[in-house]
Structures are given as structure tokens and as C-alpha cells.
Amino acid sequence: MSTGFRGYLRRGFDRLERAGDVVFGPDANPLAQLGALGWFLFWIVAATGIYLFIFFDTGVVNAYASVEWLSDAHWFHAGVARSLHRYASDLMVAVMLIHLVREFCLDRYRGVRWFSWLTGVPLIWFVYISGITGYWLVWDMLAQYVAVTSTELLDWLPIFGEPIARNFLSPEALSGRFFTLMVFLHIAIPLILLLAMWIHIQRVSRARVNPARPLAAMVLGSLILVAFVLPAQSQGPADLAREPTELGIDWFLLPLYPLINILPPGVIWGGAAIFTVGFAALPWLPAQRANRAAEVFLDHCNGCARCVEDCPYAAVELVPRTDGAPFPHQVAVNAGRCVACGICMGSCPSSSPFRRVGDLLTGIDLPDYPLKELRERVISGALRLEGSIRILTLACEHGAARPGLGTVFLPCVAMAPPSLIDFILSRGHADGVCVAGCAEERCQNRLGIEWTEARFARTRDPYLRRRVPRERLVTVWAGPTETARLERERVAFADRLAALPTEAPRVVRQSDPERVLDEAAM
């Protein structure tokens, strides 16, 4: 559990997310799906933008009138689309900012995860610039203010031969071509944003880009409601002969504009540059002390690709076999992408703690926390268990569990192969196993909870064997501020175990067919 400023923020977020779970339910909690919500809002903005474009007059003379026409005469479809376009853009800013703070709190931006952070930084600017160019097109007084302020700011940079603010000196000076350029930018920049969003998720496999349906419906419904209650309005036609006085600012998309009026352009550009560079450099300030990447042991790898399927960071890939073994493929780890969560080790069919002969090796292992060490920690943790009901807890480092007797920490609970549960129970190391991961829908390693549940439910390889008494296994998904709930669940589990008929710990005989399979898999 992180300490200091980030730890403080993280606990705050965790509490907010708890509240979100109560209000929306874990599946529809917006705080757990901010990236996906960002994508969803982008599509709303894109769809409504295309619709608005059908009615919009791209000439500077008629632009304002065409926007007014769609907001007045055709308010019931085009006006609603306009409001949706505006409010979804505003919400996208809010969602993006909360998303980046959350990723920071969860410490998911350093080490090999720098890529998502770094590619997120330009998204901030693309979102803002898309919104700013959108406000120009309405060609009302706010548009005039935004256009004049932006061009004056741009003119400070020595990139344009002619000052572009001259376009706004008088109504006659504003050329239709310049306005068309603005229309072009308002289409081109969101397209670049889309490309940048796609790049942003390239280092996470199975990135969640669609929010849960109830959440999507709720967001769309709320936006439509706001569109009806508070329809987007223009602020009077632009008049370059007059300076706009009273203006309503969109504080989501234009929060810097009042500042631009007060501060010299050099300060604004300098501030923007420092913010961008500083923000982009955050993953290295300070850099994360990274664990070593997973390692492949070809003698135990038949290229079955389960680890490739399960890796949340697209860090494992299938490559042609190199050791002459009779399999077409083997796996290779891209160390630049591996966060050492151990999920690959948990997915490997060779990861069996039952083996007695030779060194305990598997097909893919963590050099800093190998399967062998996990088994040792489990055995020594079990030896220290006290009382009549002995519960061994396999706990995620990022969840609710705190160090204590019988708690073995893992970078992700999906690092524990299902055979480890079998091993603990069938060898009588404990009466019950509690798997304590991150809060539901909020796995630190994105897919750990999903894979663990699927393996236990026997819907995803490697399956938890049927012989494992399911009543002796409990999963608790709880965030870092839910230690008390985890304790309550453990006590309730202990009570259930106590009520079970006592049975002698199962002794695995040499002739046990599953044991033979274990040995054969080595």
C-alpha cells in the first residue's frame, strides 16, 4: 500500500469508489470505468458532431444563423444534438482529468507503464483544442472572444509570417478561408485525438473501451435530460466592431482564457510548456523500482499460449520454437512491457506446487518472486497459523489485507495457480483459503480478478480441480480502505468452516490419478 501523498489520495479515491459502489453498484460505478467512459463520450461527441455538420453553414457570414436555426426551429432534434455535443465534450474533460488523477493514485503510470501516461499527455491538449476550435464555429460573441484571444496568443510565437489576429480587426478583414480553416481544424483535431486514444491503449491488452451498458445508458440519459432542461445557447452574434463584454465561459473547456487575458503570452506559453514537460516526466519523478520481468523456462513450456492470453499488458507473445522441442511455438516476454504481476505464472499449466522431485520450476516465472518461493511462503505461513480453524490468506498487495499471521502477499492474486489452492487444502496446510484481491472491478492489474474468478469457476484454464472443496475457499474483493470488511468476511468464513463436518486432511497417495497428472505435467 503506497504511503505519502499518493497513498493519501488513493485512500480518498477508494472511499469515493466505495460510495460509487453503493449508489451505482460495482458494475456501473463510473469511477471504475473512466477510460471506457472517455471513449463512450468521444463517440457521442463524434456522432452528434456529424449530425450537426449536416445543418451547419461553414461560411463565416451564415455560420451563426445556421446554429441559431438548429437551436430554435429545430431544437427537438438538432438543438438536442448541439447540447449533447457540448455537454458530452464538457463531461469528457471532467472524466479525463479524474481518470488521470486515479491512474496516478493507483501508481499505474510509472515503470514499464510509462507508455500509457506519456501518450495520455497529448490527449489532454487534443481534447482542449478540439473544444476550443468548436467554440469558434458558432461565431457568436464567445467565439469572437475565443478567436481573438487565441490568435493573439498564437501570434506571440514566431511561427506565422503575418499576425493572424489581423483577421479579426474588422468584419471586412475576416476571410472566409480563415473560417474554413477553423472548420477543418475542428474536424481534423478530433480525428487526431481518436488516433492518439488508440495509441494510448496499445500497451494494455483487452483495454476496456466500452462502459458497462447500465452506465452507458445512465450517462446518455443524463446528458439528454440536461440537453432538454438546459439547452446549449449562443451568446449573440459576433461583431468584430465591438468588444464582447459580458460572457459566459465554459469552465470545462475554456478555463485558461480568463488567465490569458491577465497574464503576458510568454507566461502562458512558458506555463503550458512546463506543465506539459513536467507532467510527461512524472513517470520518472521518481522512477519506479521495477521488479524483474517474467522469465521463460523452455523445458517447462509447450507454447500453449495461456500466459499470452492472460497477460494484461500484452507483454507475452508466441514465437517460433528455438530449442528443437516438438512444439511449434514457445513464449517470449517483452521485458519493456512486463509489470511482474505474476498473472502469467498463475496461468501456466506447469505451475504446480505439488512437485517433490527436483527444483520447483515452471514454464514462466518471476525472478523476484518465483513459484518456489511462493510455495515456501505458503508452507511457512501455514505453519504459523493458530487456533482450531486455520485460514490461509493469499492477499493482493494492493487490496485490504494487512500483514498478519497466515497472510501471504502477492503482486496479484491471479499469480496463484489454482493448483496452489488444491495444494494448501489437500495437503492439510490450512482448513480454508481466503483469496483477498483488490476491490471488485478495480483490479490493480486490470484482469486479475476476472481471471481468478474464471479459473475458480472452471471456465478458464487452468481450472481449479473438482476435488477442491469449494466451501473451503472464499474470495473477498476489497479495496485498501476495507480492511474491516475483509476481517468480517474472514470471521464469517471461519464460522462456516467450523460448521463443516470435520474430515481428516486428505493425504495424496502415489496412486492418486490427479497426482500422477501433476507429475506428468512437469
Ligand code: HEM
Ligand atoms: C481522451 C482521454 C482519455 C481516454 C479516452 C483514455 C482511455 C483509457 C483507457 C480505455 C484505458 C485502459 C483502461 C483499462 O482497460 O484498464 C486507459 C488507461 C490509462 N490511461 Fe487513459 N485515457 C485518456 C486520457 C488519459 C490521460 C490524460 C492520462 C495521463 C496523462 C492517461 C493515463 C492512463 C494510464 C496511466 C492508464 C493505465 C494503463 C495501465 O493500466 O497500465 N489517460 N486510458
